[in-house]
Amino acid sequence: MDFVSRWEPNARERLQQAAMELYSERGFDQTTVADIAARAGLTERTFFRYFPDKREVLFWGSGKLEELLVDGVTRAPDSTGPMDAVTAALEAVAPIFEERRDLVRQRHTLIVGHTELQERELIKLASLGSAITKALHRRGVPEPVARLTAETGVAVLRVAFEGWVQNPKPSAFVQHVREARESLRAIAAGRKPTRD
Amino acid sequence: MDFVSRWEPNARERLQQAAMELYSERGFDQTTVADIAARAGLTERTFFRYFPDKREVLFWGSGKLEELLVDGVTRAPDSTGPMDAVTAALEAVAPIFEERRDLVRQRHTLIVGHTELQERELIKLASLGSAITKALHRRGVPEPVARLTAETGVAVLRVAFEGWVQNPKPSAFVQHVREARESLRAIAAGRKPTRD
Numbered sequence: 001m002d003f004v005s006r007w008e009p010n011a012r013e014r015l016q017q018a019a020m021e022l023y024s025e026r027g028f029d030q031t032t033v034a035d036i037a038a039r040a041g042l043t044e045r046t047f048f049r050y051f052p053d054k055r056e057v058l059f060w061g062s063g064k065l066e067e068l069l070v071d072g073v074t075r076a077p078d079s080t081g082p083m084d085a086v087t088a089a090l091e092a093v094a095p096i097f098e099e100r101r102d103l104v105r106q107r108h109t110l111i112v113g114h115t116e117l118q119e120r121e122l123i124k125l126a127s128l129g130s131a132i133t134k135a136l137h138r139r140g141v142p143e144p145v146a147r148l149t150a151e152t153g154v155a156v157l158r159v160a161f162e163g164w165v166q167n168p169k170p171s172a173f174v175q176h177v178r179e180a181r182e183s184l185r186a187i188a189a190g191r192k193p194t195r196d
Numbered sequence: 197m198d199f200v201s202r203w204e205p206n207a208r209e210r211l212q213q214a215a216m217e218l219y220s221e222r223g224f225d226q227t228t229v230a231d232i233a234a235r236a237g238l239t240e241r242t243f244f245r246y247f248p249d250k251r252e253v254l255f256w257g258s259g260k261l262e263e264l265l266v267d268g269v270t271r272a273p274d275s276t277g278p279m280d281a282v283t284a285a286l287e288a289v290a291p292i293f294e295e296r297r298d299l300v301r302q303r304h305t306l307i308v309g310h311t312e313l314q315e316r317e318l319i320k321l322a323s324l325g326s327a328i329t330k331a332l333h334r335r336g337v338p339e340p341v342a343r344l345t346a347e348t349g350v351a352v353l354r355v356a357f358e359g360w361v362q363n364p365k366p367s368a369f370v371q372h373v374r375e376a377r378e379s380l381r382a383i384a385a386g387r388k389p390t391r392d
Contacts, residue, residue, distance in 0.1 A: 188384030
């Protein structure tokens with residue numbers, strides 16, 4: 001019985017939902033793990049089974065994102081150059097953002113308004129860069145081209161993501177990736193951007 | 197008299213030197229501000245007149261680097277495209293690294309071996325990216341091209357710096373910047389790197 005009563009359906013999702021609500025209502029700093037657990041109808045102990053701290057609730061998706069990006073780079077055809085292998089991987093992660101647009105936008109607003117969370121985001125992006133570099137190595141891309149491609153790919157991801165998340169209307173993430181990729185091609189060729 | 201006795205010649209440089217020695221000898225975590233001040237023959241109070249904490253001793257140059265980069269982007273001829281304005285700026289900061297090569301290499305070894313310091317480095321690089329973005333805006337480069345160019349420029353800087361700092365022999369920083377710039381041109385055009 002004890003075992004059964006401790007099984008909580010969708011505990012992770014309930015905790016995430018509760019955390020996002022409280023961070024938006026009160027602010028990140030004013031919310032405790034106890035508050036989050038109470039809002040989710042769970043115990044603090046359950047919270048710590050899923051997350052090491054209240055900051056990580058906001059970064060639960062970064063492991064999955066990294067896994068999908070690495071997978072995307074790995075699966076690109078042998079004939080594909082490194083930058084286009086990374087671009088294909090960026091396109092493949094579109095569902096991660098599109099399937100939970102409201103949550104992603106709410107999270108983004110929180111992060112840009114909080115230095116400590118922005119710092120954690122930078123660390124996650126650096127981790128993505130390293131994972132992509134390793135995936136490119138496995139495709140036979142030598143250093144320092146692998147590192148430069150991966151870091152540039154992260155820049156493309158950031159710009160595409162910013163465009164998508166700031167768009168008040170739902171839009172295709174893939175379209176933002178393609179625009180950033182084409183913009184990269186133009187600026188790297190030394191072209192001046194045209195004014196609209 | 198009191199005023200005169202408190203004036204310490206080259207206090208900042210002596211504190212930096214002492215900190216680098218102690219971090220290398222004992223490790224960053226095992227060194228206190230009191231240790232650094234004692235090694236430099238100064239007081240803790242003097243330390244805190246120059247640095248907010250023992251971590252910032254390692255990042256004293258980042259303000260100057262940012263200033264020079266922004267200046268370099270600003271001074272590039274009007275006809276220069278945004279990526280080449282950033283490249284010119286990266287070339288202009290070569291003396292910052294070349295004039296103190298041993299110190300820069302020692303510092304680099306420390307940072308790559310310490311997570312907390314790597315995180316601080318990421319924050320400083322993000323700040324460089326934002327400063328370069330703003331300098332490009334002032335040249336009339338619209339978003340999101342300005343942000344993409346700046347972030348890509350930071351990737352070029354990182355790769356050029358890695359190549360320079362890991363080179364066991366002194367080499368021209370400008371040469372590493374140019375190689376990374378040409379590599380960026382090739383990968384952004386979709387080319388596969390050639391194997392040596």
